[in-house]
Amino acid sequence: MQKRNYSRELEETLGTLRAREDAGEGRKRLLLHVCCAPCSSYVLEYLREYFDVTVYYYNPNITEATEYEKRLQEEQRLIQEYNNQVERGAFEGMHSTARAGRIDFLPAPYDPERYLEEVRGLENCREGGSRCEVCFRLRLSRTAEAARNGGYDFFTTSLTISPLKNAPLLNEIGEEQGRLWGVPFLPSDFKKKDGYKRSIELSGMFSLYRQNYCGCVFSRREAAERQDKAMRDA
Numbered sequence: 001m002q003k004r005n006y007s008r009e010l011e012e013t014l015g016t017l018r019a020r021e022d023a024g025e026g027r028k029r030l031l032l033h034v035c036c037a038p039c040s041s042y043v044l045e046y047l048r049e050y051f052d053v054t055v056y057y058y059n060p061n062i063t064e065a066t067e068y069e070k071r072l073q074e075e076q077r078l079i080q081e082y083n084n085q086v087e088r089g090a091f092e093g094m095h096s097t098a099r100a101g102r103i104d105f106l107p108a109p110y111d112p113e114r115y116l117e118e119v120r121g122l123e124n125c126r127e128g129g130s131r132c133e134v135c136f137r138l139r140l141s142r143t144a145e146a147a148r149n150g151g152y153d154f155f156t157t158s159l160t161i162s163p164l165k166n167a168p169l170l171n172e173i174g175e176e177q178g179r180l181w182g183v184p185f186l187p188s189d190f191k192k193k194d195g196y197k198r199s200i201e202l203s204g205m206f207s208l209y210r211q212n213y214c215g216c217v218f219s220r221r222e223a224a225e226r227q228d229k230a231m232r233d234a
């Protein structure tokens with residue numbers, strides 16, 4: 001089977017939506033699941049040109065409450081920065097235009113117990129293995145449900161910006177959940193077209209907190225092991 005190019009599919013969808021908006025159809029509403037401020041920085045810069053975006057913060061995989069709170073606050077600070085730009089009509093250093101819209105924020109309740117229950121038995125999987133697939137499905141399923149309940153036109157996730165995440169798998173799960181909940185999943189591979197590079201630039205520009213592990217306590221342990229090994233090998 002031919003490999004899908006999710007980045008190109010996104011561009012084609014955005015082109016169609018732009019033409020419809022220009023023809024007077026109105027702007028579509030997108031519920032964007034975000035994992036953290038650095039990953040969402042580029043995704044928001046890009047998508048706010050095309051959608052009325054609401055950021056959905058559902059990350060029960062961040063098993064430590066202090067870390068969860070820190071990432072949540074950084075996300076809110078970033079959104080505030082972006083909304084200030086829209087209010088001022090000034091976008092210094094940004095790849096933004098007058099089409100950039102305000103961004104809303106919708107935090108979900110924090111339920112790490114649900115995540116730990118879902119991944120029981122998979123604690124020792126390496127990052128990128130079957131524990132992550134369960135984690136993606138949990139977050140995208142809840143996002144699709146929220147999109148259906150809120151009457152959104154599309155939903156998607158910032159997770160495909162990470163070079164460590166399996167973008168085809170995320171798109172497959174997103175489409176599966178979209179079918180289940182009756183809301184189209186917006187395809188993406190945000191790391192492409194220098195998206196990942198741009199997220200690093202934007203993180204520097206806004207001095208965003210960048211964590212060195214994915215989120216769960218297991219990925220934190222794996223990151224610490226990597227660091228120890230690097231120090232031993234140095």
Ligand code: SF4
Binds near residue numbers: 219
């Ligand atoms: S490593 Fe990341 S994606 Fe994988 S289970 Fe942990 S938090 Fe989820």
